Amino acid sequence: MAEKKNYPKMVLHIVQLVCLVLLLNAVETQNWYSGKVSLDYVExxxxxxxxxxxxxxxxxxxxxSIRIDGFLSYRNWQNIRNDTTIPSDEVMEESDFEVTPLSEIQETLPILVKIAIAMTSLMVILCYYGINYRYLFGILNTSMAFYILFTLIILAPIGYFGDFDYTSGMQMDRNEGESSVHQSFEGSPEISISDNLELNYIFTTDGYDLGLVNTSQLDDVIENEPSEDHRSYYKIDGIAGIEYSAFVTEYLWACAVLFFAVPFGISFRDRVKIDKPVKMEF
Structure with missing residues (x-):
């Protein structure tokens, strides 16, 4: 049984369809995101x-790409230090958590957008003919739109590391131990949403490089933290961040407005709409 046509929802789905078509073009032709890790040796x-x-x-x-400023100082540091390490106290535990490789995401994301386009086109047709229970397809359509956003913002950056093989050399890394002691780490996240969405983590770390400690002083440095004037002391200021392309930020707002706020507003209006009361004459 057909319901009365809902023209506001039909217009909404047409706008959603245009948005997804533009998204598909951007996904296939534009840069998704740029990642950067910057380390400055300040001491x-x-x-x-x-x-x-x-x-x-x-x-x-x-x-x-990798760029090193002050390459001569960096090479000099590498040449004068030794390979002193101590056993690590950290216990490496096996994890069943799997990361979807970026190469797989690069193949599947355009397909997901095309599926969302097909589902939105179906919603336009269902609205036009006033088909019952089309809200079920609407829920699936909205879920797909937000999953695409989740893939762009979360899965794609994490997926870059999923292409690496962590099994080779893992045991060797465990046996090498720690090359620095008395380490400290402080950091804070920053989120910026302007033309482009940016996620940054600003941090500072310091400690004592065992490769720069004389053998005669090694045990004392390990047991007792020296002053910051010690030859082996180092301090690093760093930032790790991701800057998404403009189309990702635009799609974020589109999801918030076109796939959540407006549909919720239309549904709420339809539910609270009350027919005018019939006047009773005596």
Missing amino acids: GIPTNTSIEVNLDVDKDSADG
Whole structure:
């Protein structure tokens, strides 16, 4: 049995359809996000040395680059330090958590957007003919739209690390132990939403590099934390962040408005709509 046509919802689904078509074009032709990790040695032997790692990801590739400023100081630090390490107190536990590789996400995301386009087109048709129970398809459509957003913002950045093979050399890394002691770490996240959505984590870490400690002083440095004037002391200021392309930010707002706020508002209006009372004449 057909219901009365709901023109506001029909217009909404048409706008959603246009939004998804534009999203598909952006996903296939534009950069998805840029990642950056920047480390500045502010105290210690390699002072005034900075390391910056950049990553650009789109549908077909993930291009990375490394830049070292103060390369001579960095090489000098590498040459004068030794390979002193101590056993690590950390226990490495096996985890069943699996990360979907970025290469797989790059293949499936355009397919997901195309499925969402097909579902939204179906919603337009169902609204036009006033088909009953179309809200079930609406729930699926909204869920798909938000899953695409989740994939772009969360799964795609995490998926970059899913392409790595962590099993090779893992045991060797466990046996190598720690090369620094008395480490401390402080950090805080920052979120910026303007033209582009940015997620940054600003941190500071310091400690004592065992590779710069004389053998005669090694036990004493390990047991008792020296002053910051010690030759082995280092301090690093860093930032790790992701800057998403403009279309990702635009789609974030589209999901909030077109796939949540407006549908909720229309549904709420339809539920509370009350027919005018019939006048009783005596």
